[in-house]
Amino acid sequence: MAEKIFEKKxxxxxxxxxxGWYTDVILKSGLADYAPVKGCMVFKPYGxxxxxxxxxxxxxxxxxxxxxxxxxxxxxxxxxxxxxxEHIEGFSPELAVVTIGGGKKLDEKLVVRPTSETIMxxxxxxxxxxxxxxxxxxxxxxxxxxxxxxPRFFIRNIEFLWQEGxxxxxxxxxxxxxxxxxxxxxxxxYRSFLAIEGxxxxxxxxxxxxxxxxxxxxxxxxxxxxxxxxxTSHNLGQKFSKSFNIEFSDxxxxxxxxxxxxxxxSSRSIGALIMxxxxxxxxxxxxxxxPIQIVIVPIFKGKEGDEAIINKAKxxxxxxxKDYRVELDLREGYSAGWKFNxxxxxxxxxxxxxxxxxxxxxxxSLTKRNDGxxxxxxxxxxxxxTAKILDKIQEELFQKNKxxxxxxxxxxxxxxxxxxxxxxxxxxIKAYWCEDPVCERKIKEETKATTRCLPESGAQxxxxxxxxxxxxxxxxxxxFGQAY
RNA sequence: CGGGGUGUAGUGUAACGGUAGCACGAGUCCUUUGGGAGGAUUUAGUUCGGGUUCAAAUCCCGCCACCCCGACCA
Numbered sequence: 024m025a026e027k028i029f030e031k032k033x034x035x036x037x038x039x040x041x042x043g044w045y046t047d048v049i050l051k052s053g054l055a056d057y058a059p060v061k062g063c064m065v066f067k068p069y070g071x072x073x074x075x076x077x078x079x080x081x082x083x084x085x086x087x088x089x090x091x092x093x094x095x096x097x098x099x100x101x102x103x104x105x106x107x108x109e110h111i112e113g114f115s116p117e118l119a120v121v122t123i124g125g126g127k128k129l130d131e132k133l134v135v136r137p138t139s140e141t142i143m144x145x146x147x148x149x150x151x152x153x154x155x156x157x158x159x160x161x162x163x164x165x166x167x168x169x170x171x172x173x174p175r176f177f178i179r180n181i182e183f184l185w186q187e188g189x190x191x192x193x194x195x196x197x198x199x200x201x202x203x204x205x206x207x208x209x210x211x212x213y214r215s216f217l218a219i220e221g222x223x224x225x226x227x228x229x230x231x232x233x234x235x236x237x238x239x240x241x242x243x244x245x246x247x248x249x250x251x252x253x254x255t256s257h258n259l260g261q262k263f264s265k266s267f268n269i270e271f272s273d274x275x276x277x278x279x280x281x282x283x284x285x286x287x288x289s290s291r292s293i294g295a296l297i298m299x300x301x302x303x304x305x306x307x308x309x310x311x312x313x314p315i316q317i318v319i320v321p322i323f324k325g326k327e328g329d330e331a332i333i334n335k336a337k338x339x340x341x342x343x344x345k346d347y348r349v350e351l352d353l354r355e356g357y358s359a360g361w362k363f364n365x366x367x368x369x370x371x372x373x374x375x376x377x378x379x380x381x382x383x384x385x386x387x388s389l390t391k392r393n394d395g396x397x398x399x400x401x402x403x404x405x406x407x408x409t410a411k412i413l414d415k416i417q418e419e420l421f422q423k424n425k426x427x428x429x430x431x432x433x434x435x436x437x438x439x440x441x442x443x444x445x446x447x448x449x450x451x452i453k454a455y456w457c458e459d460p461v462c463e464r465k466i467k468e469e470t471k472a473t474t475r476c477l478p479e480s481g482a483q484x485x486x487x488x489x490x491x492x493x494x495x496x497x498x499x500x501x502x503f504g505q506a507y
Numbered sequence: 508c509g510g511g512g513u514g515u516a517g518u519g520u521a522a523c524g525g526u527a528g529c530a531c532g533a534g535u536c537c538u539u540u541g542g543g544a545g546g547a548u549u550u551a552g553u554u555c556g557g558g559u560u561c562a563a564a565u566c567c568c569g570c571c572a573c574c575c576c577g578a579c580c581a
Binding site: 138171290 | 508539542543544571572574575577578579581
């Protein structure tokens with residue numbers, strides 16, 4: 024059966040060739056295309072529409088949090104990045120640098136932003152002088168450039184799209200609150216919209232954002248058994264405010280460095296979406312983020328009755344289902360079966376067939392993309408039923424993904440166990456780690472697994488144990504996995 | 508950036524160093540439309556740049572891109 028679909032769809036099998044499947048689905052569903060420059064990709068309209076929907080829901084939450092949108096330049100003077108030592112060390116290997124402008128060699132090279140901390144904070148130091156200027160909460164939607172050596176659609180590109188929030192606070196507690204707010208918001212976006220479960224926790228010293236005090240991360244599990252860092256939120260402490268000379272006078276007139284945060288969610292999330300839910304017939308999109316939530320395929324019966332069917336189908340689209348993103352497929356010259364396959368490839372969550380039979384019985388035939396279930400609904404109940412079914416699809420996708428994640432967290436009692444899991448199903452591994460970077464590095468070299476995070480639950484759960492690698496005392500159980 | 512592989516029409520493929528062929532797609536017309544319909548007709552290609560040869564898709568060198576595996580990373 025799987026082979027049959029493989030042939031029919033001209034799609035690699037998700038199970039047998041995950042990488043091939045991923046690329047095929049993206050190209051054939053029209054999400055994206057290769058660009059002439061290695062590592063760059065084109066977001067085609069269908070893929071960009073998903074990004075716009077993600078932007079819309081996240082942007083509302085960011086604004087409701089009191090953060091305002093702004094836009095900073097794409098070029099950053101090279102010297103700005105040098106100001107924070109860890110920051111420049113972390114980013115220098117992957118910078119794109121402009122040396123010529125307007126035909127002339129530039130006096131100071133310009134870095135194409137890999138992230139905007141430095142250019143924003145140079146401005147913040149001008150804008151902030153009093154406690155009355157705080158908190159300052161700025162977000163920007165933009166592209167960033169990181170010269171990745173091994174690109175992959177959406178997951179890892181030289182240029183990608185994201186949102187970066189940057190806030191400045193008069194107290195450390197307030198900054199921490201902001202960092203937590205961002206993480207909770209990302210969790211909600213992933214769970215309620217992308218229908219993807221994730222685990223939140225602290226990054227280790229070596230995995231945290233270059234220049235941050237600490238980094239919170241959301242880690243999701245992909246069907247390949249590999250882990251995807253899905254969103255991050257950084258507590259920058261006073262490191263950047265000191266490097267960039269951001270100072271404010273507090274209520275007592277005392278000068279002090281403020282506490283800062285930065286947090287981001289990128290177009291990588293679309294990659295997660297594709298991987299998490301798709302199947303051998305193509306994409307499967309959750310209704311909340313599907314550019315087309317419902318497709319109506321009219322079935323013609325010959326010249327005579329066609330007009331009535333088309334008119335009724337239009338009425339269904341424009342009146343009964345006017346609250347949804349609906350596509351009415353009136354294209355001629357394609358058979359109904361052909362259209363079914365195409366819309367399945369594009370992952371449209373719900374298909375409505377409307378033909379002579381439905382016309383006669385005043386009903387519609389619905390098919391759920393995620394499990395192929397067919398439901399017959401009277402036109403009188405269609406509006407109500409559609410709402411229920413779309414909610415159900417959204418929930419089913421999330422529950423399936425959550426179940427997969429929970430079933431793939433394994434405890435490694437010792438290092439042999441650890442290695443066995445990594446050479447088998449992979450997924451998440453929970454294990455004691457002494458927090459010595461040497462053990463972390465060795466584990467990575469020997470198994471490809473890196474620390475993903477110290478889960479929020481991990482700290483309470485753990486009574487002191489022994490490091491899975493060196494056997495020395497360890498306070499916490501960390502989550503390991505092979506990262507994308 | 509290191510190792511391995513691939514590159515022929517829009518896509519998938521075939522051709523010993525000697526006529527670039529097939530299928531799908533796309534265009535037009537007709538018949539069709541409940542799980543990728545049929546006929547007629549048209550269309551289009553050796554990644555790019557060098558070299559060897561009487562002759563190169565085929566052999567050699569290089570560029571670029573893509574895939575897989577590493578190192579680096581959202």
